[in-house]
Amino acid sequence: MRAFDYVDATSVEDATTFLQDEADSALIAGGTELLVLMKNKVINPRLLINVKSIDGLHRIRADGEGSLTIGSVATIAELGSDEVVQRSFPILADAIRVAASPQLRNMATVGGNLCQKPRCWYYRGSFDCFLKGARGCHALNGQNRGSGIFGRSECYAVNPSDLAPPLVALGASVVIQSPQGRKQISLADFFTLPRGELLNQTILGRDEMVVEVRIPKQPHRSRGVFLKAMERKTWSFAQASVAMQLSRSDDRIEDVRIVLGAIAPIPWRATAAEDALRARALTRQLIEVASAAAVEGAHPSGDNRYKVTLVRELVKRGLSALLNT
Amino acid sequence: MxxxxxxxxxxxxxxxxxxxxxxxxxxxxxxxxxxxxxxxxxxxxxxxxxxxxxxxxxxxxxxxxxxxxxxxxxxxxxxxxxxxxxxxxxxxxxxxLMSNGRLHPLQQAFIDHDAFQCGFCTPGILMSLKALFDRNDSPTEDEVRQAVEGNLCRCGAYSKVLQAALSVARANEQE
Known part of the structure; x- marks a missing residue:
């Protein structure tokens, strides 16, 4: 790691002002992502701004009416052991149970998880790539076992977050703050395909910081499933994952969100599958239709073809688990 | 301003x-x-x-x-x-981990059950288990497995680690 200055932020305003004043700075929360990138000299900030020191920013608050507000430096372990998460948002608890390792869950934060960089080894290694300001994507015709099958853009790296798919499926939003003020946007809109000048998978600006994640109350009789395919049983990034949340009225599906993870540069809504399900009763036949629809338009580029099968199968298994609930 | x-x-x-x-x-x-x-x-x-x-x-x-x-x-x-x-x-x-000149029960169990070969992963595994036993002195097999999910052992001593940890859990249960 190159040498840097370090400061404990006293407030969100303090942290974002430091971000604004020092162009070559980065926020540090869990550090599990940042310090690896710094050790590999992918990024070399001159100032680290510690945001764990900000009073109250790790708090997880239930409002008593079914919604939850999560401070961005709450650790993933803290979120996973939260009673409201376990009771009201089980797909999030399930995703956390298979995310990373106990040590990483004790360190890594919710905000940091949503801002993590892709695992693409061209990006993490000593290659110039689109995300580092060069042209083109080496993964297109190179090592692309882990690359995306949806959301073709100028970069093929997938978003690795285990938390993002369930949070998007639950309709979560994020609160972002900069020295210019605060705004709340849907988490789905927080993620974006890297292109043009935007060398990132999120819209987060240079002097902006994720402050909170909010999960709204779910509809009555809402049920969900989270499934993650991994190369080994534990402590592994997803090869593909699916988070789905649906609610029914008189057995007809009303609200439905199916979000795929690790197969596109953003958490990917399987909208064709959702459309196939909406206003219908869930049957084995419909599950076949919906799981086939989930991979419509997939464009594998070589060694990542297995992800098409994985996605179809994960969606099928997820919906099957909801069949008799 | x-x-x-x-x-x-x-x-x-x-x-x-x-x-x-x-x-x-x-x-x-x-x-x-x-x-x-x-x-x-x-x-x-x-x-x-x-x-x-x-x-x-x-x-x-x-x-x-x-x-x-x-x-x-x-x-x-x-x-x-x-x-x-x-x-x-x-x-x-x-x-x-040692206190008053005595090994921690987990350390002693690792010796008794031969829970390592090269030993390089052992200090990390012991600390993961120590945290588990501090909050739950008689964990189940699943709880032990989950506690050491974030520790790799390339010698493959996992099953002996599990035996060692469970022996401490059983001893604690009987107390």
Whole structure:
């Protein structure tokens, strides 16, 4: 790691002002992502701004009416052991149970998880790539076992977050703050395909910081499933994952969100599958239709073809688990 | 506006580094004063400045678990913690497991069950298990497995580790 200055932020305003004043700075929360990138000299900030020191920013608050507000430096372990998460948002608890390792869950934060960089080894290694300001994507015709099958853009790296798919499926939003003020946007809109000048998978600006994640109350009789395919049983990034949340009225599906993870540069809504399900009763036949629809338009580029099968199968298994609930 | 400018100057003074600065660390109940740069990890400071070489430096990227220590009672990878982040927070390493000249029951069980070959992962695994047993002294097999999910053993001593940990759990149950 190159040498840097370090400061404990006293407030969100303090942290974002430091971000604004020092162009070559980065926020540090869990550090599990940042310090690896710094050790590999992918990024070399001159100032680290510690945001764990900000009073109250790790708090997880239930409002008593079914919604939850999560401070961005709450650790993933803290979120996973939260009673409201376990009771009201089980797909999030399930995703956390298979995310990373106990040590990483004790360190890594919710905000940091949503801002993590892709695992693409061209990006993490000593290659110039689109995300580092060069042209083109080496993964297109190179090592692309882990690359995306949806959301073709100028970069093929997938978003690795285990938390993002369930949070998007639950309709979560994020609160972002900069020295210019605060705004709340849907988490789905927080993620974006890297292109043009935007060398990132999120819209987060240079002097902006994720402050909170909010999960709204779910509809009555809402049920969900989270499934993650991994190369080994534990402590592994997803090869593909699916988070789905649906609610029914008189057995007809009303609200439905199916979000795929690790197969596109953003958490990917399987909208064709959702459309196939909406206003219908869930049957084995419909599950076949919906799981086939989930991979419509997939464009594998070589060694990542297995992800098409994985996605179809994960969606099928997820919906099957909801069949008799 | 003037206030903002002035507070900005004060804020800049709070920056520490990039050179060495004095830190007070609390490791295994003892206070240590060290002079280190902000970029030094807890792992490097433990090993190189304090001579506590129990926590091992293997991948140095949070992918193996050999550097596991307890920070405020919970297992973390010390290769991904800056020493400066640990000021004033209790750190526990494998060197602190013994008390009054006696091995920790987990350490003794590792010996009795031959729960290691090369031993490089052992200090990290012991600390993960110590954190588990501190909050639940008779864990189930699943709980033990989950507790050591973040520690790799390339010799493959996992089943002996499991036996050792469960023997301590059973002994605690009978007390």
């Amino acid at each position: 003037k206030d903002t400018v002035r507070s900005g100057v004060l804020a800049q003074r709070r920056r520490r580094g990039p050179g060495k600065l004095q830190l007070r660390l609390n490791v295994n109940g003892e206070t240590y004063e060290v002079m280190v740069e902000p970029r030094r990890t807890l792992l490097d400071v433990l090993r190189d400045d304090l001579g506590l070489t129990g926590a091992k430096k293997v991948c140095d990227r949070g992918q193996c678990g050999a550097c596991t220590v307890l920070l405020q009672g919970v297992p973390v990878y010390s290769c991904l913690k800056l020493a400066i982040e640990c000021e004033g927070k209790p750190v526990e390493t494998v060197e602190g």
